[in-house]
Amino acid sequence: MSGGFPGKQFMIQAEGLTKSYGPIRAVDRVSFKIPPGQVFGLLGPNGAGKTTTIKMLTTLSIPNSGRCSISGFDVVKNPLAIKMRIGVVPQENNLDRELTAYENLLIYAWLHRVEDSKKKIEAMLHAVDLWERKDSVVANFSGGMQRRLLLARALLPRPLVLFLDEPSIGLDPQIRRQMGNMIRKTKIEGRTIILTTHYIEEAEALCDRVGILSRGRLISLDSPQNLKALVGEYIVEFITPEGKLIQQICKNAEEAHGLAKQRENGVTIRRTNLEDVFIKLTGERIE
Amino acid sequence: MTAEWMPIFLREMLLFRRRLLRLGYLFSAMVVPIIYLIAFGWGLGNRIQIGGLDYLSYLLPGLVAMSSMTNSYTWVASNINLNRVYFKTFQVLVQAPIHSSSIMVGEVLAAMAKGLFASALIIVVGLLTSAHFSLTSFLAVTLLLNCFLFACLGVITGMRAKSHEDTATYSNFFIMPMGFFSGTFFPVDRLPVIIKEIIYLLPLTHANISIRKEVLDLEGFISLLILVGYSAAFFLYGSALIKKYNE
Numbered sequence: 001m002s003g004g005f006p007g008k009q010f011m012i013q014a015e016g017l018t019k020s021y022g023p024i025r026a027v028d029r030v031s032f033k034i035p036p037g038q039v040f041g042l043l044g045p046n047g048a049g050k051t052t053t054i055k056m057l058t059t060l061s062i063p064n065s066g067r068c069s070i071s072g073f074d075v076v077k078n079p080l081a082i083k084m085r086i087g088v089v090p091q092e093n094n095l096d097r098e099l100t101a102y103e104n105l106l107i108y109a110w111l112h113r114v115e116d117s118k119k120k121i122e123a124m125l126h127a128v129d130l131w132e133r134k135d136s137v138v139a140n141f142s143g144g145m146q147r148r149l150l151l152a153r154a155l156l157p158r159p160l161v162l163f164l165d166e167p168s169i170g171l172d173p174q175i176r177r178q179m180g181n182m183i184r185k186t187k188i189e190g191r192t193i194i195l196t197t198h199y200i201e202e203a204e205a206l207c208d209r210v211g212i213l214s215r216g217r218l219i220s221l222d223s224p225q226n227l228k229a230l231v232g233e234y235i236v237e238f239i240t241p242e243g244k245l246i247q248q249i250c251k252n253a254e255e256a257h258g259l260a261k262q263r264e265n266g267v268t269i270r271r272t273n274l275e276d277v278f279i280k281l282t283g284e285r286i287e
Numbered sequence: 288m289t290a291e292w293m294p295i296f297l298r299e300m301l302l303f304r305r306r307l308l309r310l311g312y313l314f315s316a317m318v319v320p321i322i323y324l325i326a327f328g329w330g331l332g333n334r335i336q337i338g339g340l341d342y343l344s345y346l347l348p349g350l351v352a353m354s355s356m357t358n359s360y361t362w363v364a365s366n367i368n369l370n371r372v373y374f375k376t377f378q379v380l381v382q383a384p385i386h387s388s389s390i391m392v393g394e395v396l397a398a399m400a401k402g403l404f405a406s407a408l409i410i411v412v413g414l415l416t417s418a419h420f421s422l423t424s425f426l427a428v429t430l431l432l433n434c435f436l437f438a439c440l441g442v443i444t445g446m447r448a449k450s451h452e453d454t455a456t457y458s459n460f461f462i463m464p465m466g467f468f469s470g471t472f473f474p475v476d477r478l479p480v481i482i483k484e485i486i487y488l489l490p491l492t493h494a495n496i497s498i499r500k501e502v503l504d505l506e507g508f509i510s511l512l513i514l515v516g517y518s519a520a521f522f523l524y525g526s527a528l529i530k531k532y533n534e
Contacts, residue, residue: 055534059381059382060378060382060532060534061534062533080384080385080386083382083384086382094374094376094378094379095376096298098305099301099305103301107294107297110289110293111294111379111380111383111384112384
C-alpha cells in the first residue's frame with residue numbers, strides 16, 4: 001500500500017503542524033519525517049503537545065495549519081485512506097466495557113473489514129495472553145489486561161502504522177516490560193510505530209529516533225544515543241554543604257572521574273539519559 | 288461484505304441486549320407511559336370523551352408517539368454524548384475506515400430499534416385494554432418516521448452537547464414539554480392561537496396528527512410530509528456533525 005504523492009519514501013511526514021485551542025497553541029509548527037519500519041518516540045512532559053500531535057496524525061483533530069501525510073496520503077484530504085492504514089492505542093482506555101474481549105475485537109474487525117476475522121481474533125488474543133478470558137466482560141479486566149487488549153485491537157487489521165499514546169501509563173514494571181516486548185515484536189514485523197511517552201527508559205529502550213516536545217514545539221530530534229552525546233555522556237552528581245543537589249554534565253568518563261576526584265565523598269557518576277537532555281534543552285523536568 | 292453501518296448497529300444491539308437483562312433498563316423505558324396510562328387513561332380519563340371516543344382510545348396512540356420519541360431520542364443522545372466525552376468509544380467509530388453517513392445510519396437504526404421496542408410494549412398494552420385501539424398502517428408509518436426523526440435528533444444532541452448534564456437540559460427544555468403540548472394528552476385545537484402556531488412547528492404534533500388518522504386526508508398527508516422533511520434535515524445535519532468531528 002502506498003500513496004501517490006512526492007516523498008513516499010517516508011511513511012509519515014509532518015510539516016509545520018499547528019493546533020491551537022483558543023489562545024493556547026498546543027502544537028506549534030511541528031515538522032518531522034519518519035521512514036518505514038522505524039519506531040519514533042515523542043517525548044515530553046504532560047501538556048507538551050504529544051497527544052494533540054497524535055490526534056492530528058490519526059484524523060481525530062484537524063490542524064489549524066501545516067500538513068501531514070501517511071504513506072503519501074494527506075491526513076485532512078484523504079482521511080479514509082489514512083484510517084485504512086493505521087492502528088491506534090489511545091492514552092485512555094476506549095474499549096467497550098460492557099462487552100467481552102472477543103466482542104470488542106469482533107466489532108473492531110467488522111468496522112475495519114478484517115478478512116478471516118475469527119482466526120485473526122483468536123491468534124491476536126493468544127498473542128496477548130487473553131484467550132482464556134475472551135468471554136469475560138472488559139469492565140472486569142485489570143489495567144494491564146485492558147492495555148494488552150487495546151494493543152491487540154489496534155493490530156488486528158495489520159496496520160502499516162501503529163500509534164501508541166502513552167502505552168504503558170499506569171502499568172506496573174512487569175506489565176510495562178511485556179508491553180515493550182510486544183512493541184518490539186510489532187517493529188520486527190516491519191510496522192512503523194509512533195509512540196508518545198514520558199517514561200525515559202521506555203523511549204531509550206524502544207525508539208530508533210526521539211523527538212523532544214516542549215510547550216508544543218519540537219525542540220530536538222535524533223536517535224537517543226546522538227541526543228545524549230549532544231549534552232555529554234556522563235553526569236556527576238553531588239550535594240553541596242548547603243544541601244543543594246548539583247548535576248554536572250561531562251563529555252566523557254575521564255572528565256567525569258576527574259571532577260569526582262575533586263570532591264571528597266558523596267559523589268555519584270552515572271550515564272546521561274534523555275531526561276538530562278530534556279533538562280539541558282528546556283530547563284524543565286519531565287513529569 | 289456487510290454494509291458499513293452494520294457493525295455499529297450490531298454493537299449497539301449487543302449492548303442493548305446486555306442492558307435489557309437488567310430490570311431497571313426495561314422499567315425506565317416503560318415507566319413514564321405506563322404512569323400516564325394509569326393516571327390519565329384509567330384514572331382521570333374515565334370521565335372524559337374526545338371526538339366521541341373514550342379518553343383512553345384518544346390517549347393510546349399519543350402515548351405510542353411519545354414513547355417512540357423519548358426512547359429513540361434519549362438513549363442515542365445519552366450514549367453518543369457519554370461515548371464521545373467520557374468513554375471515548377465514539378472515537379473508535381470516527382477512526383474506522385467508514386463514511387460518516389454510515390455511522391449515522393448505524394446509530395439511528397439502533398436508536399429506532401430501541402424506540403420501536405418500547406413502543407411495542409405500549410401497543411400491546413393498548414390492544415389488551417382498549418376496544419378502539421388498533422394497529423393501522425398510519426400508526427405503523429408514523430411510528431417508523433417518528434423513531435427515525437427523533438433518533439436523528441438524538442444524534443445531533445449527543446454530538447453537540449458539551450456534557451452529559453447538557454443532554455438532560457435539552458430533554459427538560461425541549462423533549463418533555465413537546466410530550467405534553469403536542470397533542471399527546473389533548474387536541475392542540477384547544478390551545479390559544481399563538482401557542483397553537485408554535486406547537487404546529489413541533490414534529491411530535493404532526494406525529495400525533497398522522498398516528499390517529501384512519502384514512503389519508505390532506506391534514507394527515509401534510510403532517511407526514513413535515514415529518515419526512517424534519518427527518519431529512521436532521522439526518523443530513525447529524526451526518527455533517529459526525530463528518531466534521533474535530534477534537
